[in-house]
Amino acid sequence: MEKKQASYGKGPARMAPMEVSVEAGNGRESDWLDDDGRPRRSxxxxxxxxxxxxxxxxxxxxxxxxxxxxxxxxxxPAIMLLFAFVIYYTSTLLAQCYRSGDPENGKRNYTYMDAVRASLPGTKVKLCGVIQYANLVGVAIGYTIAASISMRAIRRADCFHYRHAKGQEGACRSSSNPYMIVFGVVQVLFSQIPDFDQIWWLSIVAAVMSFTYSTIGLALGIVQTVANGGIKGSLTGLSVGPDVTSMQKVWRSLQAFGNIAFAYSYSIILIEIQDTVKAPPPSEAKVMKKATGISVVTTTVFYMLCGCMGYAAFGDEAPDNLLTGFGFYEPFWLLDVANAAIVVHLVGAYQVFCQPLFAFVEKWAAARWPDSAFIAKELRVGPFSLSLFRLTWRTAFVCLTTVVSMLLPFFGDVVGLLGALAFWPLTVYFPVEMYIVQRRVPRGSTRWVCLQMLSAACLVVSVAAAAGSIADVIGELKEYRPFSG
Incomplete structure (x- = not known):
């Protein structure tokens, strides 16, 4: 069988993916394989x-x-809608780069990095690799922090409820570090699932959980707004006063851009998701355009409802994590359900984001040391494919992200910084540049100028949002002790 070549990130320029074979007598290859010799996508x-x-x-x-x-x-709300439009538009551009040349029969690009390599020169490929994989590490850290906060919130909500019922006073304090360790142990287990397409069931469970806690947050916001007897907040947002200086208002407004960008971030794994779609017709680009439209509309409706109702309920006092910042205390059991749903969702989301990074490192290692039994020898147990290298590398990665999360447990600041750093290069710049090359958009044409203006505007937003988040992180670090939880 002909070997198809694909290259991944840093390391050797080109390498071969694992070969797939069909035993003689078990049917024609075309019944089992796609046009690239890989197992048929579904x-x-x-x-x-x-x-x-x-x-x-x-x-x-x-x-x-x-x-x-x-x-x-x-x-x-206007900024949120603007981000939704930009994310949708640039995602449709990126989806058209899955195949080089013909949209139905062109060469497949299996990863975001492959798509960049097929269209752009080597320097940009290396830059993209550094940014993408660093961002994936950052997302893993952010999700570990968020999961631990939700687990701790369950304990605090129960503690507050029972103390209040018995008329007891006192704070319900606890460290997030043990919860980060628990989350890390779970991720060590799930990270042994070898391939992206084998975690579809985890994605569906996680998607259901995301709707669960978003709906609960929305409902609690509505109830709180009714209890307040009106809508809180103002047209211009957080008021400058004794607790907030003019400069803090500026930095926080810029950080808000990063938070919104992070909430919509998924472009870095769009190509990997597209590589799970069955072969044409219709083309994978058309399927992903429709899937992107469904997803962006659905998430934007939820985001508008949850964000606006949370602000309506708490005004300037809105916490940086609606379900764990304890604007809400009761009903405690409903908060427990919501936070448990967050944890389950983040277990799946962690894997969705980290699988491309896992695959990159393992394919690079397989090409570098093709005869190593430590890397190549595998034992399959159900959905798991165990090898010493996979067990060692993925466990080490989870441990690293867990330790860093324990060092920097600043949920809001980390979210804003990640969103800012990834938004322009990965969501806008590279998709725009790849699309221009793929579709041969003439330099200086109206379409080319509009695309470049969009990219430049988003660069300004990313730089401003990153500055706001960094300023807030510096402020937090002045008073923080590592591992204090």
Missing amino acids: GTVWTASAHIITAVIGSGVLSLAWAIAQLGWAAG
């Missing part, structure tokens, strides 16, 4: 939508009330 609009929703409706939704509180009723 993904649909709905499985692709589930993967996207799992990646998008994550912990970011919980910080949107805080983001709108910084921007106000006028700018907050």
Whole structure:
């Protein structure tokens, strides 16, 4: 069988993916394999939508009330809709880069990095690799922090409820470190599932969980707004006063941009999701365009409702995590359900984001040391494919992200910084540049100028949002002790 070549990130320029074979007598290869010699893909609009929703409706939704509180009723919803449009548009551009040349029969690009390599020169490929994989590490850290906060919130809600019932006073304090360790242990187990397409069931469960806690957050916001007897907040957002200086208002407003960008971030795994879609017709690009439309509309409706109702309920006091910042205390059992749903969702989302990084390292190692039994020898047990290298490398990765999370447990700041750093290069710049090359958009044409203006505007937004988040992280570090939880 002909070997198809694909290259991944740094390391050797080109390498061969694992070969797939069909035993003689078990049927024609065409019944088992796609046009590239890999096992036949079976993904649909709905499985692709589930993967996207799992990646998008994550912990970011919980910080949107805080983001709108910084921007106000006028700018907050408008900025959210603007981000939704940009994400949808650039995602459709990126989806058209899955195949080089012909949209139905062209060479497949299996990963985001492959798509960049097929269209852009080597320097940009290396830059993209550094940014993409660093961002994936950052997302893993952010999700570990968010999961631990939700687990701790369950304990605090129960503690508050029982103390209040017995008329006891006192704070319900606990460290998030043990919860980060528990989350890390679970991720060590799930990370042994070898391939992206084998975690579709985890994505569907995670997507259901995301709707669960988003709906609960929305319902509690509505109830709180009714109890307040009106809508809180103002057109311009957080008010400058004794507790907030003018400069802090500026930094927080910029950080809000990063939070919103993080909430919509999924472009870095779009190509990997598209590679699970079954072969044409229709083309994978058309399927992903539809899946992206479904996902962005669905998530935007949820984001608008959750963010706006959270701001309406708490105004300037909206917490940076709606379900764990303890604007809500009762009903405690409903908060427990919501936070448990967050944890389950983040287990799946962690895997959706980290699988491309896992695959890159393992394929690079297989090409570098092709005869190593430590790397190549595998034992399959159900959905798991165990090898010493996979067990060692993926466990080490989870341990690293867990330790870093324990060092920097700043949910809102980490979310804003990740969103800012990834938004322009991975969501806008590279998709725009690849599309221009793929579709041969003439330099200086109206379309080319509009695409470049979009890219430049988004660069300004990313730089500003990163500055706001970094300023806030510096402020937090002045008073923080490592591992204090």
